[in-house]
């Protein structure tokens with residue numbers, strides 16, 4: 001399994017990077033390469049031109065710059081003070097070695113994953129490929145006009161959604177912002193609502209009131225030391241005089257998109273996270289998530305665990 005030949009471009013500025021992506025039809029952006037390059041080895045989504053973002057200072061300077069590694073974020077004392085759940089989530093991604101290379105941009109723009117897709121070319125030839133690779137049929141939900149249901153499995157996105165955050169993209173005109181809530185599309189292949197092929201993530205900015213929120217993230221995975229989430233729930237609570245005045249619940253690894261769940265969050269407002277209210281919100285979330293049969297754990301177990309993860313996250317948001 002060799003990585004197919006490609007041309008590596010090393011632009012020095014965002015402007016140059018956008019121009020290169022516009023010039024070539026078949027391109028991918030490269031952060032740390034911890035996801036993109038293993039996929040290339042397996043012949044998944046290979047392009048002829050790779051544009052490395054590693055030389056772009058503007059991606060490394062802001063504290064939530066797309067080019068900062070997860071290891072840097074995990075060890076950033078200021079971020080730990082301001083957004084402790086973000087730093088905590090970064091520390092649960094993959095392994096320490098991977099986090100040394102893995103960037104925030106690569107994590108948020110992580111490709112979706114599926115049991116039928118993330119396989120070697122030989123495996124796909126032997127067992128039949130899928131809609132996201134070489135086939136016109138989804139192996140998970142094979143009906144006509146089907147849509148790819150590969151799962152979004154990044155750990156950082158739900159935490160940003162719980163704090164309230166905005167993504168800043170490099171464009172041919174300079175930059176533009178997109179609320180994180182409107183970034184991803186519920187389609188395992190298309191992945192984003194409207195991010196042009198030449199656009200890429202520059203940085204993330206937290207909402208002005210983000211530090212008023214208490215946020216906690218809970219993750220389900222096979223091996224604690226290593227694995228992608230099989231389910232992830234971030235809860236965010238804004239307290240005032242001992243009462244919940246606003247709440248957010250966001251998930252990852254349950255659909256093709258990380259997403260906010262307004263119904264379970266709404267029942268929390270006005271109370272003080274009483275046990276029965278936490279139970280009610282968690283049960284609403286369990287009912288709402290729709291895991292597919294495309295990861296290691298069974299959809300039934302992952303769905304059941306949404307309730308447990310949600311309750312744990314909410315219980316961690318109580319004032320100490």
Ligand SMILES: Cc1cc2nc3c(=O)[nH]c(=O)nc-3n(C[C@H](O)[C@H](O)[C@H](O)COP(=O)(O)OP(=O)(O)OC[C@H]3O[C@@H](n4cnc5c(N)ncnc54)[C@H](O)[C@@H]3O)c2cc1C
Nearest residue numbers: 031032033034035036094102103105106107109154155201
């Ligand atoms: C063994 C293993 C375990 C893992 N476990 C986890 C886990 O627990 N949780 C988790 O979240 N991830 C996990 N990952 C996935 C991955 O390592 C991380 O998500 C990492 O943060 C990806 O960042 P990267 O810079 O290496 O991305 P890359 O591999 O460089 O890129 C990933 C994708 O993002 C795009 N991209 C990169 N930078 C940008 C940018 N600035 N703007 C737009 N698009 C961009 C690339 O084109 C590509 O499509 C795991 C990977 C491995 C190999």
